[in-house]
Amino acid sequence: MATESTTNESMQAQLQRGGIVGGALLALLGVLALFTPFITGIALSILLGAALVVGALVHVAAAFSAGSARSVVWQVLLGVVYGFVGISILSNPILGLTTLTVLVIAFFAAEGILQLVWAVTGEGSRVWLGISGVVSLLLAGMLLVGFPASALWAVGVLFGVDLLVTGLSMIMHGRTTREATSAETPAEAAG
Template sequence: MSIPDDTNLNSTNPISEAMEAEARKYWKSLLFEGILLTVCGLAAILLPVVASLAITVLLGWLLILSGGFALALTFWSRQSPGFWWSLLSAVVALIAGVVLLLRPIEGTLTLTIIVGAYFLAEGVVTVMYAIQNREKLTERWGWLLAAGIADLLVAAIIISGFPGTALWVIGLLVGINLLFGGASMIGVALAARPR
C-alpha cells in the first residue's frame, strides 16, 4: 500500500482555477442572470397555465426555425446521401411547429403526455437500476431508489389528473427548474464575489 504524495493532494486543477477566475471576474453578471432566472421561475410557478402555453408556443417557433434551416441546408446539399430523409425530417419539424402555434392548447396536452411518459419510464428504469445494483452501490442505491420513486410519483400525478394537469404541469416543472437553476447561480455568484 503506497502513501499518496502530499504534492498531489495539494495540487489544483488548472481548469477549475480558470473557471473560478472567470466566475470572480463576472460575478455580477452571474448574479444578475441568477436573479432573472429565479424571477422567471417564480412567475412560471405562480402562473403555470401561462407558462405552459408560452413554452408550447416557444417550442413551436423553435421547430419552425430549425425546420426552416434544415430545409434550406437539405436543398443546399441535395446531392448528399440521405436527401429524402433529411427533407422529410425538415418538413415534419415545420409541420409540428405550425401545429403547435395554431393549436397551442392541444400542443400542451401532447407535451404533457410526453412528460408523463418520460417520468414514468425514467422512474421505472431508475428503480430497476437501483434494485439490480444495490450490492454494488451500497451507499447510493437508496438515493437512486428514492429518485426513481419520486419520478414515479410525478408521473402518477400527471397521468391521474390528465387532461387537467396539462394546464399547469409543463409551466410548473419549468418554473421549478428555473427557480433552482437561478438560486444555484446566485449562490455561485455570491461565492465568487471578491472579498
C-alpha cells in the first residue's frame, strides 16, 4: 500500500513538472509568435489550408460508404468545396491570412454585440459582460479600421497572446498544485 502511494505521488510530481515544462514551452512559443506575427499568421493560414485539403479527402472517402446516391453527391460536393478552399489558401497563404483576419473581425463584432445584449437583458454579472462586449467591439473596430494592413499582424498577435496566457496559466497551475501537494504531504505523514 505504501508503494502504491509513493508511485501515485511520483506520477503526480511528474505530471506537475510536465505541466510546468509544457506551459513554459507554450509561453515561449507565444513570445516568438508575438515577435513574428506575420510568419505566425502565414503558418496558421497554411495549416488551415492543409487541414481543409485533408477534410476534402475525408469527404471524398466517405462518399464511397455514404449509402444513397444523394449522400454520395453531398459528400463529394463538400469534398470539392473543402478542396477548393484548401488549395486556394495553400496557393496564396496571404489571401488565407486576410480571410482569417476578416473572420476574427466578424467573431469579435458578433461576440461584442451578443455580450452587450446579454448584459442589458440578462442576469448575473452584467457589468463584466458589458465591459467584455465593449472590449470585443473595440478590438473588431481596431482591426477593421486598420484592414487590410491589420491582416499582416492580427492573427499572429492574437495567437501569440493566447499561447502566452495559456502557457503562463499552465505554469501557475502546476506551481500551485505542487505547493498544495507539498503542503499536504507532511500533514498526511504526521497523521
